[in-house]
Amino acid sequence: MARKATAQKTRAAKSAGGVPADLRARNPLITPRAAKLLHDMKEHPDAPKWNYTCGDRITREDCEAVAAFRAELFSAREPRKPGAPPLEIVRRIAAQAPHSEWLRKRIGAGVDLVRDWDALPCMTREDFSRDMGYVMPDGCDLDNMYVYDTSGTTGHVLFVPNSPRAVSSYLPLLEFAMARHGVRVKFSEEKAGCILVCAQAHTIAYASVHAVWNNSGYAKVNLKPSEWPKADSAKRYFKDFNPPVLCGDPVAFVELMRQGIPAKPKALLSTALALAPEVRKRLEKHFKCPVIDTYSLNETGLISYACPKGFHHVLPHDLHVETLGADGHAVKPGERGEIAVSGGRNPFVPLLRYRTGDWACLEYKPCACGDALPRLLDLEGRAPVLFRAADGSAVNNVDLSRVLRKYPVVQFRFEQKKDGACALQVRPIPDSPSGWTERAKRELAELFGGQPVNVRIDEQLGARAKGGKVVPYVSAYTLEK
Numbered sequence: 001m002a003r004k005a006t007a008q009k010t011r012a013a014k015s016a017g018g019v020p021a022d023l024r025a026r027n028p029l030i031t032p033r034a035a036k037l038l039h040d041m042k043e044h045p046d047a048p049k050w051n052y053t054c055g056d057r058i059t060r061e062d063c064e065a066v067a068a069f070r071a072e073l074f075s076a077r078e079p080r081k082p083g084a085p086p087l088e089i090v091r092r093i094a095a096q097a098p099h100s101e102w103l104r105k106r107i108g109a110g111v112d113l114v115r116d117w118d119a120l121p122c123m124t125r126e127d128f129s130r131d132m133g134y135v136m137p138d139g140c141d142l143d144n145m146y147v148y149d150t151s152g153t154t155g156h157v158l159f160v161p162n163s164p165r166a167v168s169s170y171l172p173l174l175e176f177a178m179a180r181h182g183v184r185v186k187f188s189e190e191k192a193g194c195i196l197v198c199a200q201a202h203t204i205a206y207a208s209v210h211a212v213w214n215n216s217g218y219a220k221v222n223l224k225p226s227e228w229p230k231a232d233s234a235k236r237y238f239k240d241f242n243p244p245v246l247c248g249d250p251v252a253f254v255e256l257m258r259q260g261i262p263a264k265p266k267a268l269l270s271t272a273l274a275l276a277p278e279v280r281k282r283l284e285k286h287f288k289c290p291v292i293d294t295y296s297l298n299e300t301g302l303i304s305y306a307c308p309k310g311f312h313h314v315l316p317h318d319l320h321v322e323t324l325g326a327d328g329h330a331v332k333p334g335e336r337g338e339i340a341v342s343g344g345r346n347p348f349v350p351l352l353r354y355r356t357g358d359w360a361c362l363e364y365k366p367c368a369c370g371d372a373l374p375r376l377l378d379l380e381g382r383a384p385v386l387f388r389a390a391d392g393s394a395v396n397n398v399d400l401s402r403v404l405r406k407y408p409v410v411q412f413r414f415e416q417k418k419d420g421a422c423a424l425q426v427r428p429i430p431d432s433p434s435g436w437t438e439r440a441k442r443e444l445a446e447l448f449g450g451q452p453v454n455v456r457i458d459e460q461l462g463a464r465a466k467g468g469k470v471v472p473y474v475s476a477y478t479l480e481k
C-alpha cells in the first residue's frame with residue numbers, strides 16, 4: 001500500500017526530464033536511465049526492506065571538484081617527513097584558523113604553524129562531543145550539511161557534520177586503493193556499482209546512485225534474513241545486480257560467504273573492524289578478487305588502505321598523519337604512538353592533530369609496493385591494553401594480535417582477570433578446519449609464560465552487540481599501575 005501511494009505521488013511530481021522532482025532534489029545529476037536503474041533496484045521482487053531514503057546531493061560543480069581531487073590524489077604521492085605537514089595542508093589550516101573558535105583560541109598569536117607544529121594543541125573526541133559548533137568555522141553554509149552519528153568504541157554518540165562533496169570524495173579514495181591492487185572499474189548508469197553489505201541486528205537500508213561513479217547504482221543492505229522477503233531473496237538480488245565493488249566489514253563479508261550469495265565482485269573493501277590476514281586470504285579465495293583493508297573514522301574519513309604488500313599507507317594526499325605520545329608531542333621514529341590527523345576536506349570539521357584513539361608506528365621509508373606515502377605499522381584499533389605473563393612481565397596486545405592473526409578468527413574478545421586468568425572468546429570463520437584451537441591455546445600459554453588460556457568458540461560473538469562491535473582486549477591491569 002505504502003509503495004503504491006508513493007508511486008502515485010512521484011508520478012504527479014514528475015519533472016520535465018522524466019525524473020521525479022523529489023528524486024532530482026536528492027540526486028541532482030541523475031539521468032533518466034539511472035532513475036530507471038534505481039527504480040529497478042528499489043522495486044525488485046527480492047529487494048530488501050528499505051527503511052531509509054537519501055541521495056548524493058552532488059551538483060555539476062561538486063562533480064568537477066571531485067574530479068580535480070581525484071587527479072591530485074593519483075599524482076600527488078610525494079614522500080613525507082616527520083614534523084609539520086606539507087605546505088598545502090599548513091596553508092589550509094592557516095586559512096581556517098581565523099574562522100573556527102577552537103582554532104582561534106588554541107593557536108596563539110605569533111605562532112608559526114611550521115616552526116611550532118609539534119607544540120600545537122590536539123583536538124580530541126571530547127572537543128567534538130562537547131560542542132561541535134565551537135570547532136565548526138563561522139558562517140558555514142548549513143543548507144548543504146549532512147550529519148552522521150557515530151558511536152565509536154566508547155558507545156558515546158558523536159554527531160559529525162559533513163558536505164556532499166566531501167562525502168563523495170570517498171569514492172576516488174576507494175578507486176585509488178583498488179587501482180593499487182590492479183582493479184579499475186568502469187561504472188555505468190545502467191548497472192549497480194557498489195553495495196555496502198552489513199550483517200547487523202539493526203541498520204539503515206537504502207538504494208541510491210552515485211553521480212561521481214557515473215550514476216551507477218548503490219545500495220546499503222543488511223544480510224539479516226528477516227530483512228529480505230523470501231529465503232533466497234538476497235541470493236537472487238546479488239545475482240541480478242552483481243556490483244563490481246562490495247564494501248563492508250569482515251563480519252558482513254564472511255556472512256555473505258556463509259549464506260552462499262553468488263556475488264562476483266572485482267574488489268572487496270573492508271572497513272570498521274580489523275581484518276585478520278587469515279580472514280582476508282579466505283575471502284580472496286572465495287570471491288577470487290582482492291580484499292582491501294581500509295582504516296577510516298567518521299570524524300576523519302578514510303585514513304589508510306592496505307597495499308598489495310599488506311602495509312597500511314596513508315591514503316588521502318590532503319591528510320597529515322602523525323603518531324603522538326601521551327604528552328601530545330610526536331613520538332620518536334620507530335616508536336608506537338596515538339594516530340593524530342590534520343587537514344582533510346570536511347569543510348565543517350577543520351582537523352588539527354585530531355587524536356583518533358588508535359595506535360600505530362609510522363614508517364617513512366619506501367615500501368616495495370611503490371606508494372611513497374608513509375605506512376602505519378602494527379595498526380591497532382584502540383589504545384594498547386596491558387596484560388601480564390605468569391611471572392608478572394608485560395604482554396602487549398600487539399603480540400597477542402600477531403598470534404591470533406594466524407588463525408581463522410573473524411572476531412574475538414581476550415580478557416585477563418585480576419588473578420591472571422585469561423579467556424579468549426572467538427567467532428571463527430564458518431566451516432574452518434578444527435584442531436587450531438589447541439594450537440592457539442599452546443601458543444598463547446607460551447606467550448603468557450605458562451599461564452593457561454581458556455579458549456571458547458562463540459559463533460554469535462558480536463551478533464548481540466550494537467553495531468556488531470566487540471571490544472577485542474580487556475584487562476584488569478592498566479598501563480598506569
Ligand SMILES: [Zn+2]
Nearest residue numbers: 307311367369
Ligand atoms: Zn606498500
